[in-house]
Amino acid sequence: MEITDFSTALFSLEGKRAMVTGGNGGLGRAFSLALAKAGADVFVPSLADDDGTTRRLVEETGRRYEFAQVDVTERGAPQRMVDQCGQALGGLDILVNSAGINLLSDDVREFGRDKWEPMIQVNLTATFEFAEAAARTFMEQGSGKIVNIASLFSFLGGRQSPAYAASKAGVVGFTKAYADELGPFGIQVNAIAPGYFATPLTTSTRADEVANARIIDHVPAGRWGDPADLMGAVVFLSSPASNYVNGHTLVVDGGYLVR
Template sequence: MPTKPFNVLESFRLDNKVALVTGSASGLGAAIAIALSQAGASVACHGNRRAATETAAAIGENAAAFRADLASTTGAEDLFTQVKEKFGRVDILINNAGTIHRAAAEEVTLDDWQQVLQVNLTSVFQLSQLAARDMIPRGGLGTNCGKIVNIASLLSFQGGIRVPAYAASKGGVAQLTKALANEWAPTGIQVNAIAPGYFATTNTEALQADETRNRQILDRIPAARWGQPEDLAGAALYLSSPASNYVTGTVLTVDGGWMGR
């Protein structure tokens, strides 16, 4: 009896999967959450200062909004517990939540430094660890039991200006992604990262408003425009789906050509 031909489009489906997307009240996180829901996933939408209720409402009945402060050392566990109570498990974790502090390096306080590292790097490890503990019992060699996608940055590769803590944290995210991928690949977990280029979000409002910096940035981007949140959705879906089951430990740039120039 002939086997059913492989349909690559089906490998992008996320039916019966539960995804947790941190920092999904707006911007990149909201676009990712909506994309995963369109592929069939139930989505836990996380926010902190701004609740993710609008994103959850846009998705509909297969989504719920959660609130937790990832700047707190207990925030990750608080969030994961809430999501487990609602959905029972997590199959896909998108570590998107982040913060940035702009100042001359000699003026950055230790409190500012530690807050950026806690949100951008430590909470990523904490949530990944919690997710892996949930996923590993369902997996094994050759089995896809979970996906972890971290949001890195161009500053995972470059130093940036006036953002030392952010650059350090995003460099750490890239290396953490590789380290976790090495350890968890045999368990059926793929860990990857996306490094967005310059996207038009609230985090880059100051740069967009600065006429000189805005021009310098656009002159460097071969695509000659700022990225829009939806430009990240396809990459996030790919790395969250069975289509990427043999992809792990990679940092995928989505930058309009910035790193290739």
């Protein structure tokens, strides 16, 4: 591509088919809506039932929305979901691995395998298995985008939740490894590492004056992130505009890591 060929059309996802795991709530909803606004039809596999909000938002853009209630850690579920997406939307071009959990413990002595194992299974193993299943399709068609969701805690310690930090650090490492493996097939594998975002999961933290102030004081932007702040990042990494970006983790944190 010559520089004179550049066009904002490179950010278009018109006609693309996207799967967003956990894409019917929290940050996942923002990812689903962003892809739809950019032109993609969206398939959402999620354990949480769909209350209809994400469907309404996606369909208001004129794009298709399909939902499947499934445990992403269930053996065989990732390949089944890729097949179901293909049947529902006619194929798959983009995978966003958004499903994730965070189990906390105030006392490190109480953080055992009962919390460790579910988080590794959802945050890391399911991310690998969905990517592996999608890669089979992408390799056959010679193109595809995989966007994994990491975290600030991919780079920081994880007080109250060592498994979260471990699983998200693993996502960054896996992203690099799969980018190396799949790059020769025309597939890009990247990640987004969100900072502190205002979602239902952070309600109690934001309501705690001391904890809220500690976080805000560490963010040069001076505020919590809004899910909308992630929409441009996911569209970029899912679009032709990022065809020469591979193995990268894009941090979206208002500058938290610079302080």
